[in-house]
Amino acid sequence: MQETYGSGRGAFDPELTVAELKSRNAVLFWTATASSLLFVVALVGVVLDPRTVAGGEAVWFKPMRYAMAMALFTGTLAWLTPHFSLSDRLFRGASWAVAFAVVFELAAIAGQAARGVDAHFNHPAGFDRLVYLLMGVVIASMTLLVAALFVAGTWTGFDVHPAFSLGITLGGLLFVVGSFEGGVMSALTTHTVGGGYTLPVVGWTLVGDFRVAHFVGLHSLQVLPLVGYLSAIGGQQGRIDRPRRLVWLVGLAYTGLLAGALALALYPVLG
Structure with a gap:
């Protein structure tokens, strides 16, 4: 898909921007939307839930930050991935793999917050340790996938300026x-x-x-x-x-x- 460099008001219309993002990569668009909704839920939690984790941080502050970061990440990939030279099958597979990793990561972080537990570090054994290890495996695998996509895209060239x-x-x-x-x-x-x-x-x-x-x-x-x-x-x-x-x-x-x-x-x- 060749990028169009438009000018005028239409190029900055939020409704057109959302529609364009959805048309580019619907899987990652909806993942970004779900992440944004979690951000709102976590923000409410920061305001209403008085619990804290180690260091005195509000228990819902980390889910809020991660939800915002994942919304930006998946929204950006939804914008960029159509410019990668990928087959339809690989495009869909990579999109679903990233979506799964993001949803798993956010579900784990939010789930631990609901339990009043920090999702990272200081878990020597038990269920919390298992969640932490699984999060590490999933996010590392996703990072390797994204790295491979960018290497392949750079090698074959992007269809843009x-x-x-x-x-x-x-x-x-x-x-x-x-x-x-x-x-x-x-x-x-x-x-x-x-x-x-x-x-x-x-x-x-x-x-x-x-x-x-x-x-x-x-x-x-x-x-x-x-x-x-x-x-x-x-x-x-x-x-x-x-x-x-x-x-x-x-x-x-x-x-x-x-x-x-x-x-x-x-x-x-x-x-």
């Missing part, structure tokens, strides 16, 4: 790097190995906290394809002379941001 194509490639690469930083946290059985300045809202520490680098890496999947898309529009409209160069510059800057966040996370260990 070269600047947009480059943004998809760089975003997919850094997304995979950010995803496997979650594996580092699992191996360490903690997300924080230091202390220092605490970031507002999320409560993460700037130094010694792998969640910062994890967040930066994961959201490259939205940032860099969007940069590529907008650069392609600017190039076609004559506003940007070298759109691919702009994507490279932003991609290198974003890589530096990710590397810096990872260095700060590792500093207490290696410093």
Whole structure:
């Protein structure tokens, strides 16, 4: 499907955007919709449920964050996957596999929250340990699948403007790097190995906290394809002379941001 770079009000009509997303990948569109609904439910839980988990965090705060992240992730894939050179069978299979992984992950996190238990870490044995291990297997398998899709897409080429194509490639690469930083946290059985300045809202520490680098890496999947898309529009409209160069510059800057966040996370260990 060749990307259309429209102009005018219709290109930014929310109703048209939702309809377009659904037509591109209905499976991932509905997965994103379900994730968004869970976000609303968890938000209500944060307000109404006084329970907390270790560290004093509201028991529904993690399901809320994960639901938002998964809605963005599956919505982004719904936008991008039609540009991958995939057979119909592989397209459907990959979409359903990602949808299953996302639904399982969110169901596990929300289910543990309903029980008043943190879904991650500090589960040496029993049912909670089993849930944690299954979550790790499912999310690692999904990450490998997404990595394979982006490698295959880059190898065969995306049917879009070269600047947009480059943004998809760089975003997919850094997304995979950010995803496997979650594996580092699992191996360490903690997300924080230091202390220092605490970031507002999320409560993460700037130094010694792998969640910062994890967040930066994961959201490259939205940032860099969007940069590529907008650069392609600017190039076609004559506003940007070298759109691919702009994507490279932003991609290198974003890589530096990710590397810096990872260095700060590792500093207490290696410093």
